[in-house]
Amino acid sequence: MRKPTGCQPPTEHWAIIGELRIRYLDWGGDGEPVMLMHGLASSAHWYELVASHLRHRYRLFAADARGHGRTTQAAGGFDWQTLSEDCVGLMDHLGVSRAAVFGHSWGATAALNVAARFPDRVTALGLIDGGVGRQSDPREPWEVVKAGVRPRDVSGTRQQFLDRLRHQLSFCWTDQIERIVQTMVYEDNEGQIQDILRPENHLQVRRAMWEEPASQFYSRITCPTVVIPAGPTPERADSERARQKRAGVAAAEKVIPRCRVRWIPETVHDIGYHKPGELAQVMDEFLSGLGSPSA
Numbered sequence: 001m002r003k004p005t006g007c008q009p010p011t012e013h014w015a016i017i018g019e020l021r022i023r024y025l026d027w028g029g030d031g032e033p034v035m036l037m038h039g040l041a042s043s044a045h046w047y048e049l050v051a052s053h054l055r056h057r058y059r060l061f062a063a064d065a066r067g068h069g070r071t072t073q074a075a076g077g078f079d080w081q082t083l084s085e086d087c088v089g090l091m092d093h094l095g096v097s098r099a100a101v102f103g104h105s106w107g108a109t110a111a112l113n114v115a116a117r118f119p120d121r122v123t124a125l126g127l128i129d130g131g132v133g134r135q136s137d138p139r140e141p142w143e144v145v146k147a148g149v150r151p152r153d154v155s156g157t158r159q160q161f162l163d164r165l166r167h168q169l170s171f172c173w174t175d176q177i178e179r180i181v182q183t184m185v186y187e188d189n190e191g192q193i194q195d196i197l198r199p200e201n202h203l204q205v206r207r208a209m210w211e212e213p214a215s216q217f218y219s220r221i222t223c224p225t226v227v228i229p230a231g232p233t234p235e236r237a238d239s240e241r242a243r244q245k246r247a248g249v250a251a252a253e254k255v256i257p258r259c260r261v262r263w264i265p266e267t268v269h270d271i272g273y274h275k276p277g278e279l280a281q282v283m284d285e286f287l288s289g290l291g292s293p294s295a
Contacts, residue, residue, distance in 0.1 A: 010051065010060075017089035023070040024063035024090060027055040032123075032287065033096045035087060035114075036062035039105030039130065040205060041152055041197040043069035043183040046104060049176065050272045053280035058100075058287070063090055065107070067201045069183060078204035080113040080212055087114045088121055100287055102126035104272065106205065109214045116220040124290055125225040126283060129269050131214050132227055132245075132252040142210060149206050154185055154195045161185065161193040172274045180273075218255040225256050226286040228279065231265040262286070 010025035025044045034054075038046045044062035051060050064071040066086060067078065077083070087110070091099060101122050103111030108130030115122040154161065165181055166173050185193050195202075229249050232242045253259050262282045264271055271279045 008052075010048070010062075015063075015090055015093040017086060017093060020066055020072045020074060020086065022063050022066075022072070022086070022090060024061055027051050027060040029055055029057070029059045031056075031058040033059045033061065033091075033094075033099040034287070035091065035096075035099050035101045035111075036060060037087065037101065037103035037107035037111045037114075038062065038065065038068070039103075039107050041068070041154075041184060041195050041202070042105070042107075043180075043196075045069075045180045045183045046270075046272055048180060049276035050280050050283075053277055054284060057284060061090070061094065061096075063087075065110070067197055069196060073196075073198065074201075076204065078201055079208045080110065081117065083110045084114045084117045087111075088118050091121060097121070098123050100124040100126070102128060102283065103130060104128040105130040105269065106209075108132075109209070112214055112217050112221070115223055115225075116217040119220075119222045122223050124223050124287060125221060126228060126286065127225070127252075128228045128279065129230040129271060132229070132248045142207065145206070145210050146203065149203055151195060151197075151199055151202050154193055156193060157191055158182075158187055158193055169268075169270075169273060177273050215251070215255070218252060219257075221256050221259075223258070224286075224290055225259045226282070227252055227256075227259060227261045228271070228282055229261070229263050230267045230269055230271050231263045233266050260286070 010027045013024055013026055015022045015024060036047045038044055044064050047062045054060060065083065066072060066074040098121055101111045101114050108127040111125060112127060112131045115125045162178060169177065184196060186196055188194050227249055229245060232239065236242055249261055253261050264275055264278050264282065267274045
């Protein structure tokens with residue numbers, strides 16, 4: 001795979017999709033189109049480091065999902081059907097009839113739904129440390145699940161917020177990551193940092209995950225799929241969370257047709273920050289191998 005020749009930023013664009021004004025990034029190029037879907041309380045900028053390795057081979061697009069980044073703060077529509085329609089609507093706006101779709105974390109389940117609900121529009125599917133694993137049990141009452149919903153800890157001044165993240169991500173922190181994480185939050189009138197994703201919308205997301213867990217859609221996927229989980233560090237390899245992830249990945253691999261798994265070892269959930277080159281290589285090898293007899 002061609003090495004990135006610099007950190008040239010993507011261009012920023014806007015699209016009116018239904019009631020939304022969607023902000024999206026375009027890295028240019030003439031290759032196969034790839035739609036990139038970010039995680040919960042994140043933004044399109046999450047993919048910047050990864051895209052720098054792929055922009056010369058693929059036409060990459062990443063949008064801020066509804067209620068995220070600079071896209072409209074919609075009061076609803078955080079169900080999987082509407083989120084899928086948002087993605088397909090952007091593809092229509094771009095004149096893209098079919099594309100590969102990759103998603104990270106919550107965005108992986110959103111990408112899974114796009115592939116399941118609009119199979120004619122998706123050539124390949126990538127699930128980056130998401131879309132698999134332990135799901136909320138629908139038999140557990142929603143009120144019980146709701147009581148346990150906790151948005152991520154975003155608080156304090158901008159400097160306090162950045163200091164915490166700088167400590168948590170000390171092994172990969174850069175000025176570029178510092179800029180990226182600030183696209184996901186805002187400073188309120190009291191000088192406190194808040195998530196752009198509103199708590200009431202976060203709750204809608206969790207309701208959708210409870211009502212329609214990702215596993216319900218595995219058997220509906222018809223395109224080639226790659227699952228890209230973040231492998232734990234050696235000291236966490238035997239933890240309960242790591243065992244649950246391995247079981248979830250195995251279940252997805254068994255049920256999703258034409259599925260392959262490519263673990264990225266000893267990394268964190270935000271693989272795109274820690275090992276963007278390795279993530280890009282896995283994505284590129286998957287996409288470039290789709291034409292081979294074994295694909």
